[in-house]
Amino acid sequence: MATFLPLLTEENSPLFNALDRIGPIILNAQASVPLPETPQHPYLLVDQSTPVDPQEIASWLDAGVEKVIVPLASVKELAGTIPAERLILLLDVANVSAFSDKIRESVSGVLLKTPSIDLDTISSVAKFFAGSTIFVLSSSDSLPAPSNIRELQSIGAILVLPESQLTLDATSNTQLNVADAFMAPIISDRPDGLFPTVVSSQTGHSLGLVYSSRQSITESIITGKGVYQSRKHGLWRKGATSGATQDVVQIRLDCDSDSLEFRVVQHGSGFCHLNRQSCFAEASGLPALEKTLQSRLETAPEGSYTMRLFNDAKLLQSKIREEADELCSAKTKEETAFEAADLFYFALTKCVTMGVSVADIEKSLDRKAKKITRRPGNAKPQWIQKETVPVPAPAPTKPIAVENDGPINMRTFDLSTTAPEARVQLLRRPVLKSDEMIEKVKPIVEAVRVHGDVALLELTAKFDKVHMDSTVIFPPFAPETMQIDEAVRKAIDIAYANIHKFHAAQVNDETLTVETMPGVVCSRFARPIARVGLYVPGGTAILPSTALMLGIPAQVAGCKEVVLATPPRPDGSISPEVMYVAKLVGASAILKAGGAQAVAAMAYGTKTVPKVDKIFGPGNQWVTAAKMLVQNDTDALVSIDMPAGPSEVLVIADHTAIPAFVAADLLSQAEHGVDSQVVLLAVDLTPDRLAEIEKEVDAQAHALSRVDIVRQSIAKSIIVKVSTVEEAISFSNDYAPEHLILHLENASSKVASIDNAGSVFVGPYTPESCGDYASGTNHTLPTNGYARQFSGVNTLSFQKHITSQEITADGLQGLGPVVATLADCEGLQAHANAVRIRLRENSR
Incomplete structure (x- = not known):
């Protein structure tokens, strides 16, 4: 603890330097005194007339200020924003009133301005602000005496002395010598009145034990040189004859105020008279390594390894990176210590080359520890492959193991007994938080943006577990890559024809022309988006149907360049079904990559992957987050179809519904993935009829090969009981499902009431599966409620419209x-x- 605190209002270098050696300094925020890099982090007094700016306060604290001293109004504004240990309340004793516990808990000290040093008043304030340090600034014209410093210290308070009352000269009636103020509470328990003094390096390593007198302490404070008291020879100016001088960095008292520590920069051969760094033993560890390297920098012979490191920056850089990588790979305690030692050696070699000492490193660490604002701390793009990034689970080769083999049931709610706030919860999807996922994919996207194909190959190896030399295939595609079952080929061909027919009908090549007034003709005409990227998911299912749904409208619209991206199989190939569809739709390139890295490659382009103008396709949460990220990056200049997420279906069923059909429709979406969303709106169904549906769900689910996926998605799905069809449609419009299936009497008459849905499936013989594969409509649809503002993918999605006018x-x-x-x-x-x-x- 400091014996007193000086308050400086203007720059005064000799006085400033002396004061800085013995404790913290209070600087006025309006003064010309700079924020110095000193051992004693300064305090900063914010003038009462200055409006507080929390950001400026934070920037001062980040820059190295230990504490800020602010008036009551500012404490109220900063409470909760600035840590209590960094705040001191500026309080005028004339205006002392009741304080709330919140104020007391928001500060770690009080600077009490008082007309005189009244111990009773100070004690009273200290009692209320228990646990806080009380600083006392007297406005009296009379100079405080050293005895005042001792009295205040006895009650745990510290005197603040303005610069005008301090001097480096002898104490007078108007000014107190800084050394006299510092030594006021020091008491020696030795007959000779000397003080045991530990001398240490800047990093706290002991150099020796000596003694100090009041005279030697005074000279050290004023000159900044190591001066001690020899019990035999009197005043001892260290190095005066040997040349092993010391620069005093800091002088500290111990907790009992009867001994001192001098932290010094030692010059010459060392502190000990035996020409060693320390009187206790030769230095070891980091101090020894630092001394050795500093010596080698001056004397190492040409050709030695250390000199090579000093002279060859590239070699040193490579060794630092090599050792850092080996440290990251260390598995045991012993191995970690071994590799860390190697890294320290090369890192310290770099520091010594640059004139950086271990003390400088520790100062930097201390400054960082003082910061109150923090960066996210994410790895820089070039190191993303070395960062542990949460990744999607690889495609399973067998069903996910689930211990529970009990009934597969949905949760049931009754809308008639559900409070409005609970109804809102029923409309919510239990899906990812977009902001969190975007933060996770940022490093992946940035790595591909900066490093292109190199990062793409590394990320594909890491996430897809496939090692390849190239990730792109260009036409013509090899026939052997498209060998598929004849029945599958015929099915794809029929689906292709239906989807093509429906999407071709959406094309309107006619130019819209309107004469808005005589002589003013306005026109609107369509043009294809030149370059598009189509994301076809892999993961737990192979989806050639998605390749059809995205590729056909791109083909019909006339897009010049179509890049199809899909995760590779374990052997690095693409499923032959997807390859066959890629040929049918005229894909100009196939990117063998998935996840955020595939989205990034198409958004920014690489040497081998063509850049696209718009990205289409569903995917997991990583793909969705990456699409949302790149569409907002002006460097990418890319748009997306929609923020698609996990698959979902909402089924409305009344008394005409066939339980087996309803259950089958629910399960057709539940099998997509564990995060699929399934909702059944039961319109006035009897308990027995509802039980039939639930029984069918359980029975059919157990017959599926993907039963373990279904078990997890169905467990999160819901049945909502409603009284009328109108009530069901109202709930559905609020939910805005991706797929809406109507198992209703006169179902076709209800379509006109549907305001929000990706696609509607009308009647008992219109399973959602038909829309997914071959009826002709598109299955790339908005999820997560985005059907309120987005359409499903269609031919117009691959076009943009241009207007013109002629006057x-x-x-x-x-x-x-x-x-x-x-x-x-x-x-x-x-x-x-x-x-x-x-x-x-x-x-x-």
Whole structure:
């Protein structure tokens, strides 16, 4: 603890340096005194007339300020934002009033401004602010005596002395010598009045034990040199004859105020008279290594390994990286210590080369520890392959193991007894938090953006467990890669024809032309998006159907470049079904990669992967987050179809519904993945009829090969009992499902009431599966409630529309004055001038 605190209001280098050696300094925030890099982190006094800025306060603390001293109003504003241990309350004794516990808990000290040093008043304040340090600043014209410092210390308070009352000269009636102030509470228990003094390096390693006197302490404080008291020879100015001088960095008292520690920078051969660094033994560990390296920098012979490291920056850089990598790979305690020692050696070699000492490193660590604002701490892009990144589970080769083999049931709720707030919860999907997922995919996307194919290959090896030399296939595609079962080929061909027919019907090649007023013709015409990327998921299912659903509208729209991305199989190949579809839709490239890395490769392009203008396709949460991330990056200049997430279905069933059909429709979505969302709206169903549906769900689920996936998704799914069809449709419109299936009497008459859905399946013989594969509609649909504002993928998704206008001279006569008036209204004179200059020319 400091014996007193000086308050500086203007720069005074000799006094400042002396004070800095013996304890913290209070600086005025409005003074010209800079924030120095010193052993004693300064305190900062914020003037009462200065409006507090929490960000500025935080920046001061981050820059090395130990504590800020602010008035009551500022404490109230900073409480909860700035840690209590970094705040001191500035309090005028004349304005002391009751304080809340919150104020007391928000500070670690009180600077009490008082007209005189009244111990009773100070004690009273200290009692209320128990646990806080009390600093006392007297406004009295009389100079406080050293006895005042001792009295205050006896009650746990510290005197604050303004610069005007301090001097490096002898103490007078108006000024107190800084050494006298520092030594006021020091008491020696030795007959000779000397103080045991531990001398240590800047890093706290002991150099020796000596003694100090008041005279030697005073000289050390003022000169900054190591000066001690020899019990035989009197005043001992260290190094005066040997040249092994010391620069004093810091002088500290122990807890009993009867001994001291001098932290010094030792020059010459060392502190000990035996020419050793320490009187206790030769240095070891980091101090010894630092000394050796510093010596080698000056004396190492040419050709030695250490000199090679000093002279060859690339070699040293490589060794640091090599040892860091080996440390990361260490598995045991012994191996970790061994590799860490190697890394320390090369890192310290770099530091010594740059003139950086271990003390400098510790200062940097201390500064970082003082910071109150923190960065996320994510790895930089070039090191992402060395970072442990949470990744999606690899595609399972067998069903996921589940211990529980009991009934597979959905949870049931009754809307008639559900409170409004609970109804809102029923509409929510238990899916990922977008912000968290985007933070997770950022390093992956950035790695591909910066390092291109190299990162793409490394990430594919890491996440897909496939090692390849290239990730891109260009046409013509080898026939052997498209060998599929004949029945599957025929099915794909029929699906292709239906989907193509429906999407071709959506094309409107006609130009929309409207004459908005005589001589003013406006037009609108479609153009294909030139380059598109199609993401076809892999994971727990092979989806050639998605390749059809994305590739056909791109083909119909006339996109010039179609990049199809899909995760590779374990042998590095693509499923032949997807390859066959890629040929049918005219894909211009196939990217053998999945996840966020595939999205990034298409968004930014690499040497081998063509850059696209728009990315389509469903995927897991990593794919969705990556799509959302790149669409907001102006460097990518890429858009996306929609923020698609896990598959979902909502089924509305009344008394006409066939239980087996309803159960089958629910399960057809539940098998997509464990995060699939399934909802059944039961319209006035009897308990027996509802039990039939649940029995069918359990029975059919147990017959599925993907039963373990279904078990997990169904457990999170819900049955909502409603009274009427209208109530069910209202709930459905609020839910906005990806797939809506109507098992209703006169189902087709209810479609007109549907406002929000990705795709609607009408009647008992319209399973959602048909839309997924071959009816002709598109199965890439908005999920997670986005059907409120997004359409499913269609031909128009692969086009953009351009408008044009053509105005005759006569047309401008009628329209021009309107435009000029509006431009004048908005103050855009050049806009108005572009019209008027033509009107003048036309009137000649």
